[in-house]
Amino acid sequence: MAVAFKNLPKDAQAEIHRRTTRSWGVRFQNSMFEGTSHSSHDLKTLRLIKSGKMSVATGTKPGSEDELLKSALELSKYGTSVGYDFPGASEFEEIELANSDVVEIDFPEMIDIGDDLLQSILRVDKNVRASASVGAQEVEASLVNTNGFSGKYKKTVFRASLGAQYIQGDDFLRFGEFKSSWANDIDYDDLKKEVIRLFEWAKETTDIKAGTYPVIFAPGQVGHLTRPFIASLNGKAVTRGISPLEERIGQQLLDPRVTLIDDGTLPREVSSVPFDREGVPTQMNVLIDKGVPKQILTDLETAKQLGSRSTGNGRGTGPEPHRVILLPGEVPLEQLIADIGLGVIVFGTMGAWTGNPFGGNVSGTISLGLKIVNGKIAGRVKNCMFSMNSFKHFKDHLIGFSKEVKAAGGATYPYVALDDVVVTTG
Amino acid sequence: MKDILGSAVKLAGVDYCEIRFEESELLSISYQGKGLDRITRDTPYGGNVRALYKGGWGFASFNSLDDLKGAVESAAKQARLTGDRQGGESKLAPAPVVEDEHIPEYTLDPRGVSLDEKMRILNGYLDAILGYDSAITAAQIVYNERLSNIYFANSEGTYIKQEKLDIGSSLGATARRGMTTVSKRIGRGSSIGFDCMLNAYDDLREACGLAVRLLDAPQVKAGVYTVVCDPALAGLFVHEAFGHLSEADNAYKNPQLAKAMTLGRVLGRDILTIYDTGEYSKNRGYLKYDDEGVATRRTYLVKDGVLVGRLHSRETAGIMGEELTGSARALNYTFPPLVRMRNTCIAPGESSFEDMIKDVKLGLYAVGSGGGQTNGEMFNFMAGHGFMIRDGKLAELVKDVKLMGNVFTTLENIDMVGNDLDARDGAGGCGKGGQMPLPTSGLCPSIRIQNVIVGGGK
Known part of the structure; x- marks a missing residue:
C-alpha cells in the first residue's frame, strides 16, 4: 500500500484502511438444510487531505492502490473542508479479539450445530417451519497514514440463530433469537431455551383494548428506545445543529437510574477495536450518567469543531458508538412481570426504527408482544402498535430495568419497563 | 470475459453453475448541516459462483479473477456437500439460453455531465434549503450514482453483459426549535438519466415549507381511521404490505404459507390490480435481465382483487411449477440472488382525490413515505406527514x-383507488436477507383504506 503514498503530491496527506474479511456459514430454512456459503472480501479505502479538503476512494480490485489515489485526487478539489490532520504514531492497547478455534470451524461442524438447533424446536412442535443459521467470520484490519500512524488487528466472530414460523390460516407467528461471540463458546442450550420459551408463551393469542399500559421491552428492542439519545449525542448531530441535547449537556434530563455507556475497549467483544477507523485509540465513554447527558461522541472532524478531543468513535463517515451498554437494575425479569397487573412485554417490533430520532417519539407495530395479566403471561397480542417518547418516558415513566442483560450485535441492554405507553389496537 | 466465464463455468461438474462478475463505479456526494459532508468514489470489483447439485446450493465470492477457478471448486464442493445431505433433486424452471449485451437508452448519461456541473446543481439545492427560513438549521442531501457492468454466464450457455445505471437521491431540510426537530425530504431516482436531478426547486421549497410548519404541528392522535394514502405512500404500502408476501421464496417450501397464498384467492375488491415489472426505465426498479440471466416480464400479482401470480427465481418457479418472472436479484457480487421486487405498481382507478375524502367524517390523509417493514402478516410504514380529514375536508397538519x-384485512379494506398515478423514487432501497438497499420503485395512485391503525399520542 505504500506504493500509493510514494505518488502523493507534497501538499497532501493520506490514509489507507484495509479490511480483509472471510465469512462462511450454513443455513436451514423451512425445517431443512438449505445451503452453505463462503465469501472473501478485500476492501481498501483511501482518504486524502489536500489543501484542507478531504476526498475518499474505495475499491476491491487487487493492485488498485494507484487507481484509488487517482480517484481521490480527482475529487479533492470538490472535497469536504476539514480542519484536522491525520494522527501521528500513537500507543494503543492490544485487545484480545481473535480466537483461533473459530477459524478452524468447518461446514460439517456447522451443519451439525445447525441441525441440533433445528431439531430442538421441531421436537416441541413438528408443524413449525424452523430456521437456523451458523456463521463465522475472520477479519483483518489495518490502518496506515502518511503522518506515522500504523496499526492492525484481527477479529473473529461466531454467530448462531434459531427461529421459526408458525402459520395457522392467516395467523403468522414468527419468533427467534440469535447469539454471537468472539469464540466458539455460544451457549446453544440457552439459545434453544429462549426460543422455545418464546414459542410456548406466544402460541395462543389473546386481545387487548387500546389504552396506556406498563410495557416491558425485551433487550433486542431497547435499541429503538435509546436511539434518540445516541443520535442526539452524536458529534455530527451537534455540529450540524440538529441535536436537541446540544444545550442540555450536564443537566438532569432523565431518571437518575439511566446510565448509558459506549465502550470499544472490552476484550473478547465482537464490537471492540483497539483504535477507531481514523487511528484514535478507543475508550469508554459515559454518554448519560445517572440521567445527566455527559459525553458527545466525536471523531477527528467533529472534535475539532467542538474544540474537544476525539473520543475514538471515528468511522470515516462520522462518529458511531462501538458497544452501547445500558446499565441494568437489580430486579429480576420475573419480578418486573409479576409487578404488572395489566400490560405488555414486547419481544418483536416492526418499523420502530423509522422516523426522526431527534424528536424522541418512538412507535412501531408490536410484531411479537405478550399480554401480562396479574403478573403472568397470558398469550400473544396482535394488531397493535406502541407509541412513546424516549425523552419523556425515561424521565417520568421509568418503572425499572431488569438485572438480566442480553448482548446482541453492538449493544448490551436489560429489559426496560416503562409506564404510560400508548397501545393502539384495531 | 465471455471466454473466461464460459470456460470456468464448465469446470464445476454439478447440475447447474453460474458466474456473475461485476465492475462498478459509484459516485457518492452527501451534504449534512450547512455544507458538503463527504465525496467518495467506490469501485466495487468482484464476482461470485453459484452451484447447484441434487437441490443443494453452494456459493463463493471473490475479488480477483485469479481466484475464479478456486471459487468454482469451492461452490461446487459446497453444493455436493449440501446436495448429498439433502438427497433431493435440482429443479430449475427452464429458461431460454440467451446471448446478449444490453446498454440502456440514456436520456442524459451522467458520464456526460461533469463533476463541476453536478456539484453546481447540488450546491444550488443546498443554498435553496438553507436560505428558505431561519428555522431550517440543516440540510441533508444524498446523491448516489452507480454505473455497473455485470457479466453473467451459466452452464446452460447463457452469456449476458448488462450495463446498469442507478441514480438515487434525496434532498431534505431539518427545522428545529428547542427540543422540537422535524425533517422533510424529497426523492429523485432513475435508471436512464441524470435529468431526474434537474428542476427540483419547486418540490424542495414545498418540503422546506412543510418542515417549518410541522414544528408547530401536533403528533397525530393514536386511533383507527379511514386513511387516504398519497401515491408515494401507496407505493410503500404495496411494496411492504403485499409485495414481500408475493415473493415465492417465502412460500415455495412452506405449505402453510403457500396455502394462505393460493392463486385464485380473493384478496380485495375488484378495483384492485397490482403488478410488478422490470419495465419503466425512468424508475430505479428497471431491469432487463435478472441476476439469473432471465428476462424480466410484467407479473400480475392481483387482478381485479384476485391473487393471480407471484414473483419467482428459477428455483421457486421450478418447484412450484409456475412461470418465470425474472425476479432473482442480488445487491452486488458478494450476495446470491433472492426473489425481489422491481417496480411494484397499483393500476390506476377512477376516483378523484375529492371523491376519496368527501364522505370521510374523521380520517387521515397520509403523505410521503418514510420507510416500512413487514413480517408477512403485519406491516408498518411511516408517512412523511399527514392532514386530518374532518367532515370531508382536509384539516390540520399532523406529524x-x-x-x-x-x-389480508387491509387489502380487503381498500375501497377506493385514485386516478392520479405517480412514481416513488429516492436514495434508499429495499432490504431482505441482509441485502440492502436494492433499488426498487413504486408507481401507484392514491388509495383509500378503511380502519387503519395509526400510532401516535394520546
Missing part, C-alpha cells in the same frame, strides 16, 4: 404518522 395493519 409522526405511522400506520399498521394486517396485510
